Amino acid sequence: MNLTLKVWRQVNPATKGKMVSYHVTDVSPDMSFLEMLDVLNEQLILDNDDPIAFDHDCREGICSSCGLMINGIAHGPQQTTTCQLHMRSFSDGDVIDIEPWRSGGFPVVKDLVVDRSAFDRIIAVGGFISAPTGTAPEAHSTPVPKRDSDAAFDAATCIGCGACVAACPNGSAMLFTAAKVSHLGLMPQGQPERDARVLTMVAQQDAEDFGGCTNIGECSAVCPKGISMETISRLNHDLLGALRAGAVPAS
C-alpha cells in the first residue's frame, strides 16, 4: 500500500518544530510501524536528507523505548506499543500523523524523541523496597497470597513508556506512579515504606512538569500493558491513609 506520513520534525529542543509530509510506497501489511519508518529513513539518508529520529530498542513490546502519537492516539490504533503495531492496521491511501509524546514533563530531544527521565526521578525517591544485597531472608519465609501477588504483578508490568502522560489532557503521570505504588504496596515486603513511598513519589511527580489527575481514564485506555485505573484508587487510598496516620506531606 501507499501512504502519506505527516511527521513532526524538530532539530533540537531550542528550535521550533513543524509537521513535514513524506510519501511511502509499497508498504507491506506485515511490516511493523517502525520497520516502515526504517525503510523511509534509509531512503532519506540516500537522498541526503536527515533521517527521522525516534527511540526504539527491543521491538518486542517490553523495553518501551518507542512511543509515538499516531493520528492523535498514543501508540496508535491498537492498544499495544508502537513497535508491535503492524501496517495491517492501516489502509492504502491513508494519511498518518506522527508526533512525539507531548507533555511539559517530556521535553523533545529531537523529532520524535523525548526526555522521559522524570519517570526515573519519581522511582528514585521512593519506587523501591530498601533491601540491600545480602540482607534478604529465605524466600519462603513470607508467603504472599496469590491474589495479592497476581495483582502486584499486573501493576508491575508497567513498562514506563509514558503513553499515559501523552494521552492525558492534563499531562498527568498518575497512572505511572500509581502502578509502582500499587505493585510495592500489595507485597508484604513493601509495607514498612508504604506511607513514605506514596508521599515522596507524589511529591516528585508534582515537582516535575506533569499535570494533576482528574480521573479521565484515557491513560488506562491507551496503556499497552492495560494498567488499570484501580491503581489510581489504590494510590489515593494510600495517600489519604498516610496523611491520616499523621504523615507530613512532602509537597
Add this chain to the structure above:
Amino acid sequence: MSLELFSVGDPIADTAAPTDVPIGERWSERKFRARLVNPANRRKLSVIVVGTGLAGGSAAATLAEAGYKVKSFWFQDSPRRAHSVAAQGGINAAKNYRNDGDSVHRLFYDTVKGGDFRARENNVHRLAEVSTSIIDQCVAQGVPFAREYGGLLDNRSFGGTQVSRTFYARGQTGQQLLYGAYQALERQIGLGNVETHPRTEMLDLIVVDGRARGIVARDLITGQISTHFADAVVLGSGGYSNVFYLSTNAKGSNATAIWRAHKKGAYFANPCYTQIHPTCIPVAGEYQSKLTLMSESLRNDGRVWVPKERGDKRDPRDIPEAERDYFLERKYPAFGNLVPRDIASRQAKNACDEGRGVGPNGLGVYLDLTDAIQRLGRPAIEAKYGNLLDMYAQITGEDPYATPMRIYPAVHYTMGGLWVDYDLQSSIPGMFVIGEANFSDHGANRLGASALMQGLADGYFVLPTTIANYLADGPFEKVDETHPAAVEARQAVQTQTEKLLSINGTRTVASFHRELGRLMWDLCGMERSEESLRKALDRIPELKQEFWTNVKVSGEQGTFNQNLEHAGRVADFIELAELMCVDALHRNESCGGHFRVESQTPEGEALRDDENYAYVAAWEYTPDGTPPVLHREALEYEYVHLAQRSYK
C-alpha cells in the same frame, strides 16, 4: 590449519580460584582469602560500570550500597530499558522446592553437561551455589514471582533438565528481575551515591600503566566525546548476537564496549559459541528488522512437530495425528520437547532441510498447544503464557490458541565474550566483565533460564566481593583527561567518528549490517564447515574494505545522530565477525551451539574432540592486520565426568 589466520601464544590459566580445597568450598574460601576494603575507605574508591542490565544494574546498585563511588553509563534513555528486560521464561535456582531431587550439585552438573563440557567447573559451581541467594534477594525487593494458592513460589521446567527449578513471573521474568535491580539502582541514585550518564555510549577503554583506569564515551544527545576515570572499570554491556543483524536482541544491543576493550588488550574467549534459540517467530520479509523469541517455557506445554510427508501444505488442523512427526519426542524420549536449545534448533533445521518445513517459505515448524489447552483449559494457558501468545498474534496476525504457532530458530545469545578469571577480572588488570559480556559460565551452550541467573549472580554476589580484592590496592594514582593515554584514546575516537562521517559513499549503514548478518547466518550459523568459514573469511575483509570506503553516514558529530551510532557499531561487528569465523574454523570439533559438519556422530549429533579441544580459546588482538594470537586455557573436569551428552 594454516598458520596465516592466527598464531599460537602462551597458554593461560585461571589462578584466582582456590583449587587446593574441594569444589564445594572454593567460593567460601575465595571470599575468605579476598582482601577487604573497610567501609570508611570505600568512598575514596570509584568504579565505572557500563550497562544497566541484570549484571550492570545489580552491580552498580550493590557497589553503591557498599559505599563505593559508582559512575553508571547506559545508552538508552533509562536504565530500565536494558535488554535484560526482554528475557521471558525464568531464572534457575537450586532451591529444590519441588522436592524432585534438585541440589546445588545437580544444577552444577546440568549446567556443565548442558554447556557440552566447555565451561569452567569452578565458575559453574559457584553459580549454582549463589543461585538460591538470588531468589531470596529478588523476593525481598518485591519481585512478583508466580505463586501458588498457598502463597509459596511456583516453578516450571526448562530445557536440558529433569527437575522443576525455574522461577518465573508469567512470561516477563526478565522485566521483573530487571526492575528489581533498576529500583535498587535508582534508590542509590536518589541517595546521591551514583553519578549517572544516560544516553552515553562507551567508545574506548583507557589503560594507564597496565591498569584499566577509565573510558572514552560519547554523549548521544550532544555528541560530545569525553573521558571518565575511576579505580576500576566494569563492563556489563551484554552480548553480540547482532553480528547476525537479525537476532532476538534489541536493535541497540552491540559489541562496541567489549570489542574496543579487546582492541586495548582484553582477551576475547570462544567468540564462535553462539546460541541459536529454537523457538522464534519466523522471518516474514526482506524489511524485517529483528526476530522475536517465543519463550522456551512454551515447550513445557507445547509439542513441536512437522508433517511426515514433504511439501504437505494442508492447514495444520487438518493433518491427522498419524501423519504428524513429533520429532523431538520421537528422537529424545527421555527429555522430549525439553531437550537443550542447540539440539532442538538443529533438529528443526534438519526437518526443514528435508523439505518438511511449514509456512510460506518452508522455514518453520509447528509449536502446538492444542493438547495442553484441552488438558488444562484455556484460562490456565493464558495465565502461564498470555503475554507471549498475545505477542505472537500481534506479530503474525494468527491466533495461537486456535492454530499451531509457526516457529524457527534464531540467534539469541552469545556464550563467548571477554575472557575473565574466577574473580571476573579480564586480562587487563582493573577491568572486570560481568553477565553476557563475559564468557565464563555457559560453555558451548547455555541452558534456558541460566542467563538471568548468571547476570544477577555476577552483579549482586560475585563481583562486589572480588572487585574489593582488587580495590584494596587503591586508590590508584590520580589520572585526568590530560594524561597521554587519555588524550590518545579520545583522539582515536574523534578520528574514527570524523572518518565515518567523511566517507559519504553510496551504501547505507543498514545495508552493510544486513549483508554481514546474512553472510554470518549462512556461513557461520547453525552449521559451520571449513568450506563455509573460509568463504566467510574471504568475504568479510572485502566487506570491511567496502564499508570504510563506501558507507554513507548522515548528519554531524556534535548532534543527536542515530545513524552515526549505528555506523560505529557495525564497524565493530564486521571486525568481530572475522574473529568469530577464525575461532569457528580453528575449533575443528562440534560442541554445543558450535556445530562443525565435519564432526558429528552417525546420528548427526555434535561430536566433541576432548583430546584436542578441551580448552577455552582466548584470543589476543594484534594491530595492523596481523593475525590474532590464540592463548589456550586447558579445561579440567574433576567433578563432572566427560561424556557424550545424551538426552535420549
